[in-house]
Amino acid sequence: MKLSQEIFLNNLAQTSPSPSLIPIESAEGIYLYDTDGKRYTDLISGIGVSNIGHRHPHVVQAIKDQLDQYLHVMVYGEYIQAPPNLLASKLIGLLPPNLNCCYFVNSGTEANEGALKLAKRYTGRTEIISCRKSYHGSTHGSLSISGNELKKQAFRPLLPDIKFMDFNALDDIALISEKTACVIMETIQGDAGVRIPSKAYLKAIRKRCEETGALLILDEIQCGMGRTGTLFAFEQFDITPDILTVAKAFGGGLPIGAFVSHKNIMSVLTHDPMLGHITTFGGNPVCCASALATLQVIENENLLEGVEQKGKLFEQLLRHPKIKEVRRIGLMFAIDFDSAEIVNKIVWEAKKLGVICYWFLSHPQSFRIAPPLTITNKQIEESCEIILKAIDND
Numbered sequence: 309m310k311l312s313q314e315i316f317l318n319n320l321a322q323t324s325p326s327p328s329l330i331p332i333e334s335a336e337g338i339y340l341y342d343t344d345g346k347r348y349t350d351l352i353s354g355i356g357v358s359n360i361g362h363r364h365p366h367v368v369q370a371i372k373d374q375l376d377q378y379l380h381v382m383v384y385g386e387y388i389q390a391p392p393n394l395l396a397s398k399l400i401g402l403l404p405p406n407l408n409c410c411y412f413v414n415s416g417t418e419a420n421e422g423a424l425k426l427a428k429r430y431t432g433r434t435e436i437i438s439c440r441k442s443y444h445g446s447t448h449g450s451l452s453i454s455g456n457e458l459k460k461q462a463f464r465p466l467l468p469d470i471k472f473m474d475f476n477a478l479d480d481i482a483l484i485s486e487k488t489a490c491v492i493m494e495t496i497q498g499d500a501g502v503r504i505p506s507k508a509y510l511k512a513i514r515k516r517c518e519e520t521g522a523l524l525i526l527d528e529i530q531c532g533m534g535r536t537g538t539l540f541a542f543e544q545f546d547i548t549p550d551i552l553t554v555a556k557a558f559g560g561g562l563p564i565g566a567f568v569s570h571k572n573i574m575s576v577l578t579h580d581p582m583l584g585h586i587t588t589f590g591g592n593p594v595c596c597a598s599a600l601a602t603l604q605v606i607e608n609e610n611l612l613e614g615v616e617q618k619g620k621l622f623e624q625l626l627r628h629p630k631i632k633e634v635r636r637i638g639l640m641f642a643i644d645f646d647s648a649e650i651v652n653k654i655v656w657e658a659k660k661l662g663v664i665c666y667w668f669l670s671h672p673q674s675f676r677i678a679p680p681l682t683i684t685n686k687q688i689e690e691s692c693e694i695i696l697k698a699i700d701n702d
């Protein structure tokens with residue numbers, strides 16, 4: 309089917325002056341196909357979503373099975389439904405014991421909104437500490453705690469009582485005090501250009517939160533779901549958050565997020581006032597069925613096992629005099645160049661050659677690579693060859 313660019317540009321709200329404009333026909337595994345039959349390798353997983361590839365058959369079947377049972381039947385938190393029940397017990401079984409209660413929502417930003425409200429309500433405090441250069445979402449609360457001033461200034465006033473510290477800077481930890489409701493951070497900063505903290509730093513944050521009674525919220529919306537080689541990145545740093553937020557790849561291609569905490573903490577949302585956080589579509593049965601199937605695929609296909617080897621292979625193959633630095637954890641990469649202009653040309657050239665890389669929101673001198681974890685060694689070799697060609701052509 310021919311797709312109208314005119315409708316897309318005029319009747320759908322636009323977010324940037326230069327959208328990618330690929331007319332999508334279908335998607336399968338690591339590939340997207342356009343309406344002219346051109347194939348693209350999706351090296352960004354639809355921005356951190358398709359960690360198990362597009363349309364994984366097990367996920368598609370789970371969605372179809374749920375479609376035959378029921379779709380939406382009631383707002384979140386009233387009826388007992390199998391998909392959210394099964395998803396909650398599966399997820400909790402994969403998490404440390406203090407994370408035993410899930411609140412399912414619709415997106416990453418809503419997961420963070422819920423987490424912030426929960427921390428304020430539980431501690432009775434108002435101060436929130438976040439990190440510079442962070443990205444936590446686009447709604448008012450999540451925007452308030454995000455670190456990119458350029459994206460925020462047009463929307464002020466935002467939430468009050470927010471302080472920022474540098475990410476991975478031990479000296480700034482002293483900012484956390486008895487006034488702090490929560491510290492929220494991405495375990496690995498994604499849109500800042502893949503910033504990996506030291507274990508000592510995250511452990512010091514954890515300790516300071518315990519000393520002051522502040523809750524630690526880890527946003528694993530981008531770095532979770534196997535992206536870094538463990539199901540959640542925090543597992544590699546010997547710490548556990550008080551609240552974990554997930555979304556993106558969690559749904560296997562359908563929209564769902566969650567904030568997860570201890571039952572004792574979560575229970576404050578049920579009183580004074582009751583309905584402390586509510587959502588119509590949170591825990592949607594079809595989305596939960598898809599999320600459950602996604603966790604099963606990661607487990608059944610041992611997808612975590614291959615992540616480090618595949619990440620290393622990319623790193624070995626992506627050598628070029630124009631590449632200034634590669635930052636990597638698992639299959640999450642930032643590839644640095646001298647300027648945003650060079651990056652821009654390479655991303656467009658790679659697209660022309662059939663490989664999708666993409667920009668970062670807050671670090672224009674890099675492009676991102678975060679392919680489906682299902683990518684094979686051969687597909688990595690083919691993709692890297694094309695990227696190097698795109699760099700040469702710049």
Ligand SMILES: Cc1ncc(COP(=O)(O)O)c(C=O)c1O
Binds near residue numbers: 529555
């Ligand atoms: C770390 C992080 N947190 C939150 C979000 C917001 O998620 P969503 O776009 O689903 O609202 C994103 C999206 O890119 C993200 O990368």
